[in-house]
Amino acid sequence: MRAFTAGFRLQLRTIGAYPDAVIPFFTAPMFAIIFLLIFDHAGREDLTAYALVAPVFIALWWLALFQAGWVISIDRWNEVLELLVAAPGGFAQAVLGRIVAVTAAGVVSFVEVWLVARLLFSASVEIHHPWLFGATVVATLAAMAGTAVVLSGLFVLTRNAATFGNSASFPFYVLGGILVPVSFLPDWIQPLSRVVFLSWSADLLRGSLLPGPVDDAWLRLAMVVLLGAAGFAGGHLLLSYVLQRVRATGDVARL
Amino acid sequence: MTAAVATARVVRQAIACGARDHFELWTVKSWVFGWLVRVFSQVTFFALIGRMLESPAQTEFLLIGNAVVVAGSSAVFAINNTTAERAYGTLTLLVASPSPPAVVFTSRGLYVAADGVLTALLALAVVGPLFDLSYPFPRALLVIPLTALIGLAAYAFSTFLAGLILRKREANGLVVNATIVSLMALCGVNVPIQFFPAPLEWLAHCLPVTHGLIAIRATLAGGDAAAILGNAGLELAVGAAWLTIALTTFGRFIGHGRRDGSLDFAS
Numbered sequence: 169m170r171a172f173t174a175g176f177r178l179q180l181r182t183i184g185a186y187p188d189a190v191i192p193f194f195t196a197p198m199f200a201i202i203f204l205l206i207f208d209h210a211g212r213e214d215l216t217a218y219a220l221v222a223p224v225f226i227a228l229w230w231l232a233l234f235q236a237g238w239v240i241s242i243d244r245w246n247e248v249l250e251l252l253v254a255a256p257g258g259f260a261q262a263v264l265g266r267i268v269a270v271t272a273a274g275v276v277s278f279v280e281v282w283l284v285a286r287l288l289f290s291a292s293v294e295i296h297h298p299w300l301f302g303a304t305v306v307a308t309l310a311a312m313a314g315t316a317v318v319l320s321g322l323f324v325l326t327r328n329a330a331t332f333g334n335s336a337s338f339p340f341y342v343l344g345g346i347l348v349p350v351s352f353l354p355d356w357i358q359p360l361s362r363v364v365f366l367s368w369s370a371d372l373l374r375g376s377l378l379p380g381p382v383d384d385a386w387l388r389l390a391m392v393v394l395l396g397a398a399g400f401a402g403g404h405l406l407l408s409y410v411l412q413r414v415r416a417t418g419d420v421a422r423l
Numbered sequence: 424m425t426a427a428v429a430t431a432r433v434v435r436q437a438i439a440c441g442a443r444d445h446f447e448l449w450t451v452k453s454w455v456f457g458w459l460v461r462v463f464s465q466v467t468f469f470a471l472i473g474r475m476l477e478s479p480a481q482t483e484f485l486l487i488g489n490a491v492v493v494a495g496s497s498a499v500f501a502i503n504n505t506t507a508e509r510a511y512g513t514l515t516l517l518v519a520s521p522s523p524p525a526v527v528f529t530s531r532g533l534y535v536a537a538d539g540v541l542t543a544l545l546a547l548a549v550v551g552p553l554f555d556l557s558y559p560f561p562r563a564l565l566v567i568p569l570t571a572l573i574g575l576a577a578y579a580f581s582t583f584l585a586g587l588i589l590r591k592r593e594a595n596g597l598v599v600n601a602t603i604v605s606l607m608a609l610c611g612v613n614v615p616i617q618f619f620p621a622p623l624e625w626l627a628h629c630l631p632v633t634h635g636l637i638a639i640r641a642t643l644a645g646g647d648a649a650a651i652l653g654n655a656g657l658e659l660a661v662g663a664a665w666l667t668i669a670l671t672t673f674g675r676f677i678g679h680g681r682r683d684g685s686l687d688f689a690s
Contacts, residue, residue: 188596198604202613203472206485209614210476331449335457338464348471 171257175265192227196277199223200284216291217377220281222347227277228312236270237319271313300385301376308369311396318399321406346370365395433522437530445534462542466490466550488612490546494570495577495632496603497539501532505585506595525673529582536578540571565642576631576662583669586676634658
């Protein structure tokens with residue numbers, strides 16, 4: 169637990185020290201403005217909830233992709249990975265603490281987007297299903313952290329990690345239906361969307377902001393948790409492989 | 424050797440150096456399956472909003488706007504070149520050389536603008552038909568030089584920004600991302616600029632992309648030549664204005680850095 173807490177605190181300090189870490193906190197409200205403008209111009213105020221949910225996912229995904237996913241790679245470049253691996257504290261716990269810190273910081277974007285809607289567009293944003301909303305937010309943050317664990321392992325092992333990172337934003341926004349529901353995608357691509365946890369999360373979050381019943385809410389929430397858990401499991405395997413390899417070769421920084 | 428010939432040589436070598444950088448960063452495979460897929464997805468993401476609104480006109484507006492803005496937003500990535508020079512430790516050598524740094528930097532990132540223009544045109548050509556857009560030939564060919572004009576105007580703007588943050592390397596990523604999303608919000612990409620409050624509409628007129636995009640929309644909608652040429656002229660004027668500001672201020676920013684020794688050491 170101490171390693172987890174130390175990682176969490178370290179990452180919070182890192183976020184405060186580097187302006188790059190706050191990029192999504194600038195872009196999320198801007199994307200909210202763009203989406204709200206589109207729906208306002210089209211006279212579709214009924215889609216306000218859609219415009220507010222998408223920027224939050226963009227911010228969270230960005231944090232997972234460009235901050236949390238890089239924690240191990242950056243340690244390698246800073247030549248501190250060897251020290252971290254050699255330390256008696258748990259390596260996985262420290263990494264997890266850092267990833268959770270980044271993911272938790274994403275909650276700020278919820279507040280920003282709500283303020284944009286309220287102050288700039290005078291939109292009333294009501295959470296019609298608060299329990300479902302709260303449960304979905306927690307499950308989404310956990311699933312996002314799970315995804316980041318996978319990415320952090322992949323980025324260490326992949327030569328073209330930077331290229332992948334730069335390219336893996338909008339393809340997942342489309343597949344995940346973060347703004348336009350998956351049902352608007354071609355039939356052949358929809359099964360692929362269902363293995364992306366974003367599609368379940370986005371549907372649920374939109375549903376919790378709208379009046380009317382949300383069908384199969386707990387089943388869909390379970391899918392978010394399941395896919396997030398799969399991410400953690402996959403990430404754990406990848407990190408174990410990374411550690412095993414660096415300990416066997418003794419060449420941590422040049423893995 | 425005249426000054427013009429010497430400058431032309433610097434321009435040629437800077438462009439060649441930039442292009443080589445580009446091909447180190449991207450292979451054909453990673454460009455096609457990474458970058459192109461990302462951009463096509465981005466344009467699809469916005470075009471799908473039009474489909475959700477059940478409006479072919481909105482779909483067309485969003486698709487064209489978000490494809491064309493790629494030419495502008497890619498040019499903004501050129502800001503990264505300046506901070507990259509600092510990271511490589513070559514910025515001070517460039518500044519110490521007799522060639523004007525503004526000429527080197529303006530030329531060095533031109534490949535980024537060229538890449539953006541090509542990507543934007545490919546997005547229009549590939550994603551457009553997927554959403555039932557048809558382009559009127561041969562007048563649609565006019566979109567090619569208009570997109571190039573947008574790329575160059577945005578590139579001039581980004582060169583100015585590069586000078587502005589030369590000594591603030593830590594802000595590079597924030598400035599790049601903030602500029603891109605601001606261009607998407609303000610330049611008539613997703614809603615017509617007339618929908619904005621007056622001050623924002625005026626701001627949009629001063630930014631690259633806005634007028635070039637209006638010209639492209641008019642071209643594809645069969646608008647009259649005067650409107651197309653007028654807006655193309657305005658895009659050219661905006662680009663020329665930003666280039667002038669960039670060339671005027673770049674030396675000054677470098678000078679500040681030389682005086683206080685901050686080019687290499689400030690964050």
